[in-house]
Amino acid sequence: MNKFTKAIVRTPSKSLIKGLSSANHGIPNYELALKQHTEYIKALISCGLEVTVLPPDENFPDSTFVEDVALLTDNCAIITNPGAESRKGEIAAIDEVLSKFYRNIYRIDDPGTIEAGDIMMVGSHFYIGLSERTNEEGAKQMIYILEKYGKTGSLINLEKVLHLKTGLAYLENNNLVACGEFLIKDEFQSFNIIEIDESESYASNCIWVNNKVIIPLGYPEAKEKIVNAGYDIVEVDVSEFKKLDGGLSCLSLRF
Ligand code: CIR
Numbered sequence: 001m002n003k004f005t006k007a008i009v010r011t012p013s014k015s016l017i018k019g020l021s022s023a024n025h026g027i028p029n030y031e032l033a034l035k036q037h038t039e040y041i042k043a044l045i046s047c048g049l050e051v052t053v054l055p056p057d058e059n060f061p062d063s064t065f066v067e068d069v070a071l072l073t074d075n076c077a078i079i080t081n082p083g084a085e086s087r088k089g090e091i092a093a094i095d096e097v098l099s100k101f102y103r104n105i106y107r108i109d110d111p112g113t114i115e116a117g118d119i120m121m122v123g124s125h126f127y128i129g130l131s132e133r134t135n136e137e138g139a140k141q142m143i144y145i146l147e148k149y150g151k152t153g154s155l156i157n158l159e160k161v162l163h164l165k166t167g168l169a170y171l172e173n174n175n176l177v178a179c180g181e182f183l184i185k186d187e188f189q190s191f192n193i194i195e196i197d198e199s200e201s202y203a204s205n206c207i208w209v210n211n212k213v214i215i216p217l218g219y220p221e222a223k224e225k226i227v228n229a230g231y232d233i234v235e236v237d238v239s240e241f242k243k244l245d246g247g248l249s250c251l252s253l254r255f
Contacts (some may be wrong), residue, residue: 004209007049008097012037012064013056017030018246020084021061022162026243033211035122037064040251043234044086046210049254054097059092065250068115068133068163069094070146071142072255073128076104078128078142083113083133101255106145108251114138117163117250122170126153127187129164165249167201171208175229178220179204196222207254215250 021030029112031179045050057063061082069090073076075146077098079091091107108114118129119142126146128139136155143153159181161167168188169177176191183193196204204220206215213226217237227233238248 002008004047006101006226006255007044007053007209008054008066008198008255009044009164009251010054010064010066011056013061015058015061016240016244017062018061019085019246020035021179022242023245025245028240028243029172030240033064036236036238036240037251038170039248040236040238040248040253041215043236044209044252044254045107046234047212047214050207052097054093055058057090060087061218062087062246063093065117065246066094066253067079067250069117070098070253071116072098072102073121073149074148074255075149076106076145077102078106078108078145080114080116080137080148081108081110081112082115083131083138084115087115108138108141111135112138112141114142114148117165118158120123120164120168120170124199126151127156127164127168129156129158131158131161131163133163139219154187156185162245163250165205166247167204169204169206169208170231171206171213171226171231172211177204177206177226192229202242202247207251207252209248209254214244216248231245 011183118134120127167179177194179196199218200222203219213231214234217235
């Protein structure tokens, strides 16, 4: 089982209100987003993590979704190459902070694109979603690097969701939170699936941190199912990030 000791987050910038959104969920309230972000950091700390907080970057409205710009493993870090044009420049700013924690840092290069919201770690195996942001070339480069460290990877075709982890979360012990298109995929049938109803699909982006599970506030059925599976729950209100298709996992790098 993985154990995390650290996390990296980036404070939302005022430009957050111009972040990418696939639907008209409304414009985030910046002040409220800041408050929610502070509560999110407290939740990570309550799960035993030491949190590095990066400053806001006004040039990149989506830069608070720091998960997408790097994949962090126990022995290497891989800086991604975001598929969204407006997010490509986010990677420049992550290099310096990662070099404080990692000696082995790699990069994904064009024409490969990948955002780490499309990557789910299950022990030493990495499921990589092929999405509008992540292409096969990016996924193959990622797997090539992971294999240097004895890890493996496989590809999952996404149909509807933005990122793989929009609808999936691995809670260790073979427990997998899943929703929508992922419920019926062959690749996941050997897991104990904790099924999240479509009406609460946003809660399927939750995060396991050292045997606690951080879930978004306001999803009672999902909460009950995860509690019944034996986890301690920490709830955080992330309504302002939901408006930009961002979930709990997107807001941090955990390692
Ligand atoms: C985007 O569209 O890139 C952001 N508005 C949301 C990113 C969410 N990240 C994630 O699911 N890992």
